[in-house]
Amino acid sequence: MKQPRYITDDDILKTISPAEAINVTKQAFIDYAKQKSKMPEKIYLDMAEFNGDFRAMPAYVERYNIAGIKWVNSHKDNPKQGLPSVMATLIVNNPKTGELIALLDATALTCLRTGSVGAIATKLLCKKKTPKITLIGCGKQAEFQIKCIQEIRTIESISCYDVVTDNAEVLAKKVAGYTNEVMISSSIKEACSLADIIITTTPAKAPCLSLYDIPQSCLIIAIGADAKGKQELNHDILKNATIIVDDIKQASHSGEINTAISEKKLSEHAIDATLGDMLVGNTHLTLKDHILVDSTGLAIQDLALAGYYLQK
Amino acid sequence: MKQPRYITDDDILKTISPAEAINVTKQAFIDYAKQKSKMPEKIYLDMAEFNGDFRAMPAYVERYNIAGIKWVNSHKDNPKQGLPSVMATLIVNNPKTGELIALLDATALTCLRTGSVGAIATKLLCKKKTPKITLIGCGKQAEFQIKCIQEIRTIESISCYDVVTDNAEVLAKKVAGYTNEVMISSSIKEACSLADIIITTTPAKAPCLSLYDIPQSCLIIAIGADAKGKQELNHDILKNATIIVDDIKQASHSGEINTAISEKKLSEHAIDATLGDMLVGNTHLTLKDHILVDSTGLAIQDLALAGYYLQK
Numbered sequence: 001m002k003q004p005r006y007i008t009d010d011d012i013l014k015t016i017s018p019a020e021a022i023n024v025t026k027q028a029f030i031d032y033a034k035q036k037s038k039m040p041e042k043i044y045l046d047m048a049e050f051n052g053d054f055r056a057m058p059a060y061v062e063r064y065n066i067a068g069i070k071w072v073n074s075h076k077d078n079p080k081q082g083l084p085s086v087m088a089t090l091i092v093n094n095p096k097t098g099e100l101i102a103l104l105d106a107t108a109l110t111c112l113r114t115g116s117v118g119a120i121a122t123k124l125l126c127k128k129k130t131p132k133i134t135l136i137g138c139g140k141q142a143e144f145q146i147k148c149i150q151e152i153r154t155i156e157s158i159s160c161y162d163v164v165t166d167n168a169e170v171l172a173k174k175v176a177g178y179t180n181e182v183m184i185s186s187s188i189k190e191a192c193s194l195a196d197i198i199i200t201t202t203p204a205k206a207p208c209l210s211l212y213d214i215p216q217s218c219l220i221i222a223i224g225a226d227a228k229g230k231q232e233l234n235h236d237i238l239k240n241a242t243i244i245v246d247d248i249k250q251a252s253h254s255g256e257i258n259t260a261i262s263e264k265k266l267s268e269h270a271i272d273a274t275l276g277d278m279l280v281g282n283t284h285l286t287l288k289d290h291i292l293v294d295s296t297g298l299a300i301q302d303l304a305l306a307g308y309y310l311q312k
Numbered sequence: 313m314k315q316p317r318y319i320t321d322d323d324i325l326k327t328i329s330p331a332e333a334i335n336v337t338k339q340a341f342i343d344y345a346k347q348k349s350k351m352p353e354k355i356y357l358d359m360a361e362f363n364g365d366f367r368a369m370p371a372y373v374e375r376y377n378i379a380g381i382k383w384v385n386s387h388k389d390n391p392k393q394g395l396p397s398v399m400a401t402l403i404v405n406n407p408k409t410g411e412l413i414a415l416l417d418a419t420a421l422t423c424l425r426t427g428s429v430g431a432i433a434t435k436l437l438c439k440k441k442t443p444k445i446t447l448i449g450c451g452k453q454a455e456f457q458i459k460c461i462q463e464i465r466t467i468e469s470i471s472c473y474d475v476v477t478d479n480a481e482v483l484a485k486k487v488a489g490y491t492n493e494v495m496i497s498s499s500i501k502e503a504c505s506l507a508d509i510i511i512t513t514t515p516a517k518a519p520c521l522s523l524y525d526i527p528q529s530c531l532i533i534a535i536g537a538d539a540k541g542k543q544e545l546n547h548d549i550l551k552n553a554t555i556i557v558d559d560i561k562q563a564s565h566s567g568e569i570n571t572a573i574s575e576k577k578l579s580e581h582a583i584d585a586t587l588g589d590m591l592v593g594n595t596h597l598t599l600k601d602h603i604l605v606d607s608t609g610l611a612i613q614d615l616a617l618a619g620y621y622l623q624k
Contacts, residue, residue, distance in 0.1 A: 006315050006415075043355050045370040045379060050408045056368040056381055058357040067357060069368055071381045071403050073410025087410050091383050091401050096362045098385025098399050103318075103415055 004100050007309065009108035015309055016112060018119075018148045025116035026279060028061070028304035029246075033276030037061045037300045041249065044227065051077050053227065057299035060095055064307025067095035070106050070299055074227070076203045079167075084140060085203060086110065092306050104306055113301040115144030117246060117275070118199060118221050121293040123152050124278050125244065126197055126219045130156040134195035136188060136209060136232070137202035138162035138171035141223055145199050150178040157181035161191035163202075189213045200224050200232040210234035217289040222256035226296050231259045233292070235266070241290035242272050246298055255296040316412050319621065321420035327621055328424060330431075330460045337428035338591060340373070340616035341558075345588030349373045349612045353561065356539065363389050365539065369611035372407055376619025379407035382418050382611055386539070388515045391479075396452060397515060398422065404618050416618055425613040427456030429558060429587070430511060430533050433605040435464050436590050437556065438509055438531045442468040446507035448500060448521060448544070449514035450474035450483035453535055457511050462490040469493035473503035475514075501525045512536050512544040522546035529601040534568035538608050543571045545604070547578070553602035554584050558610055567608040 016024075031037050038060040045054040052075030060067040072088035079085060088106035093099060122131070131153055135142040138160050146158065158179050160168040168184045176182050185191035192198055192213050201223045202208060209232060214220070220241070224232045238260050245251035252261050252268050260266035273283040275293070328336075343349050350372040357366040364387030372379040384400035391397060400418035405411060434443070443465055447454040450472050458470065470491050472480040480496045488494050497503035504510055504525050513535045514520060521544060526532070532553070536544045550572050557563035564573050564580050572578035585595040587605070 003318050003320065006318070008315065038357065040355050040357055043352050043368065043370060045350065045352055045372060045381075047372065047379065047407055052408075052410060054370060054379055054381070054405065054410065056355065056370050058355060058366060058368050058383075060357060060359065067359065067366055069357075069366070069381070069383045071370075071405075073405065075408075075410045078409055081409075083409055083411065087412065089403050089412055089415070091403070093366065093383075093385065095359055096364075096387075097390055097393075097395055098364060098366065098387045099395065100399065100401055103401070 005102040007102060007104040009105040012105070012108045012309060015312060016305065018112065018115065019151045021112040021305060022116040022119045022148055022151060024304050024308045025113050025301050026120055027063070028301045029276040030279050031061065031063055032298070032300050033274070033280045033282070036063065039299050051075065057302065059299035059303040061300055061303045061307055064304065064311060065095065066092050066101065066303060066307045068092040068303050068306065070302045072106065072110060074203070090302060090306055092310065102310060106302055109302055109305050111140055111144040113305055114141055114223060114295065114297055115148030117295045118145040119148035119152050120275060121219070121221050122149050122197060124275070125287070125291050125293065126153070128196045130154045131196035132157045132194050134159040134191045134198045135171065136161050136191065136198065136200045137224060138167040139201060141201035142171055142199065143174050145201065146175045146178050155179040157183065159183045159185050159191045159195065161185045161188055197221065202232055204232045205230055207231050207234040209237065211236040219291045219293065221293045221295060223295050225256040225258065227254050228258055232256060235260045237290065238266055238292060240288060241292040242285060242288045243270055243292050243294065244273050244275060244278065245271055245294045246275055246296055248274060250296045250298070251294045256292065256294040317414040319414060319416040321417040324417070324420045324621060327624060328617065330424065330427065331463045333424040333617060334428040334431045334460055334463060336616050336620045337425050337613050338432055339375070340613045341588040342591050343373070343375055344610070344612050345586070345592045345594070348375065351611050363387065369614065371611035371615040373612055373615045373619055376616060376623060377407065378404050378413065378615060378619045380404040380615050380618065382614045384418065384422065402614060402618055404622065414622060418614055421614055421617050423452055423456040425617055426453055426535060426607065426609055427460030429607045430457040431460035431464050432587060433531070433533050434461050434509060436587070437599070437603050437605065438465070440508045442466045443508035444469045444506050446471040446473070446503045446510045447483065448473050448503065448510065448512045449536060450479040451513060453513035454483055454511065455486050457513065458487045458490050467491040469495065471495045471497050471503045471507065473497045473500055509533065514544055516544045517542055519543050519546040521549065523548040531603045531605065533605045533607065535607050537568040537570065539566050540570055544568060547572045549602065550578055550604065552600060553604045554597060554600045555582055555604050555606065556585050556587060556590065557583055557606045558587055558608055560586060562608045562610070563606045568604065568606040
């Protein structure tokens with residue numbers, strides 16, 4: 001019995017550019033909106049005793065003729081011991097027979113598709129040609145948001161904030177090549193004061209950003225909340241914002257809006273559109289001053305990127 | 313980034329004997345009954361368009377300090393093209409950090425743990441020292457039932473029945489070494505007429521065995537039904553049988569009893585015990601003439617076997 005094909009993060013990063021990842025992720029949204037792919041609900045394996053969890057994300061993508069599952073962890077204390085919080089493995093199968101096609105590290109792939117969602121949201125929802133971007137949370141996800149967004153906009157400036165200042169400093173160096181001005185902020189309010197786009201990628205379980213902290217008009221891309229009970233934004237931000245999600249069900253259960261919905265401060269009807277609907281032109285929105293894009297991460301995107309890699 | 317450790321089916325079969333698999337599976341039941349392991353509900357990725365599905369089975373096993381997920385398919389038409397219906401891959405992680413420990417073919421492992429459940433059920437519930445065994449459905453699962461049961465009982469005879477007679481003939485040759493008498497039956501009634509133990513491992517979605525087919529007293533080990541809507545036994549068998557399951561929730565949703573429960577012909581209260589309860593001595597049952605063991609397959613067993621392999 002032979003060993004299956006194994007694809008590493010390095011293979012992925014060498015082969016798929018941010019620009020390509022954006023195109024594949026965009027197409028995955030469109031295919032999903034057209035019901036050309038399937039994505040049952042995630043399940044969680046709770047590891048509260050170790051301040052973490054695992055998530056199982058199955059999917060089927062007709063375009064690449066593959067089915068599979070991403071298995072991804074989230075362990076908040078990992079960075080303290082020099083490990084990433086989030087690591088992932090992807091199994092890819094033939095949907096017609098179930099045969100194993102390949103196994104992939106899916107950590108880099110997760111970063112690419114999450115960054116791509118930020119870029120897609122920016123293209124659809126940010127009118128500024130040269131936006132000022134604020135990063136709340138300065139880990140790997142924040143870095144890939146910049147890597148992808150710079151593919152579609154000239155970035156005027158980047159402001160970095162992290163509760164651990166060292167993280168902000170490390171990220172500031174990494175993203176220095178993508179803009180003329182990188183700042184490290186000592187408070188969230190300072191970091192956000194001039195932002196056109198605010199990107200939150202923290203593991204917060206309590207809001208760290210309120211209406212009082214943000215400019216009168218901005219696009220907020222909320223990445224961090226991806227499990228029940230997680231929340232980065234105070235509910236006062238949600239009340240008068242245009243709300244766009246990647247998936248209505250998944251965002252309602254485990255995205256940024258999940259606590260507001262479970263506390264009945266927001267109804268699912270307050271969701272204005274999905275990114276997929278916007279991409280296929282299924283929406284006619286009048287955008288408010290504050291726009292929230294609630295990104296939870298979709299298995300169809302991970303699998304589509306794997307399919308793209310395998311076909312390349 | 314280095315390739316992860318990959319363990320093949322051959323590695324598993326060379327390293328874990330049926331006797332060892334029975335011990336590990338038994339211990340997994342006991343640990344689960346003592347809440348020393350975790351197992352969220354399976355999720356299914358439906359592939360009805362290809363007459364199949366995939367299942368995601370996450371678990372945590374404290375004894376071996378591992379978490380992980382089994383991803384397993386079930387494609388009914390595979391044997392027509394010379395492929396097994398069921399193939400599986402297992403991802404094993406460090407539960408404290410989420411780091412990947414190993415990847416395993418889990419097809420052989422699935423056969424071993426399923427066979428082990430048959431052996432455990434036989435040890436607990438079959439009084440006959442030299443039972444006559446009937447196999448309804450003659451694929452890989454049936455073979456491993458015999459491989460495992462022969463570890464704990466001298467098998468008097470084996471009667472094989474399959475809708476495809478060729479399958480019964482192939483299996484009859486494979487199990488010939490485990491008993492003095494192997495028969496191929498031309499009907500289910502004939503196959504079951506003298507059985508002490510009847511083992512069903514078919515992919516049936518409609519009952520193929522009724523009260524009329526079985527002896528006045530027997531142990532039925534029902535393996536095939538492992539998804540909503542699947543069923544091998546007519547409900548008339550369930551009515552007056554002692555019902556033992558591997559897991560109450562999983563069996564009620566997707567085991568042999570799932571259709572009877574969803575049609576309100578049986579209540580969850582009709583379940584007399586779990587195999588785990590019996591193993592830890594938590595039950596005082598008066599057994600009826602017909603005993604049904606409803607085996608759905610537990611992720612904790614797969615993971616425990618992987619843990620045993622990795623520790624060995």
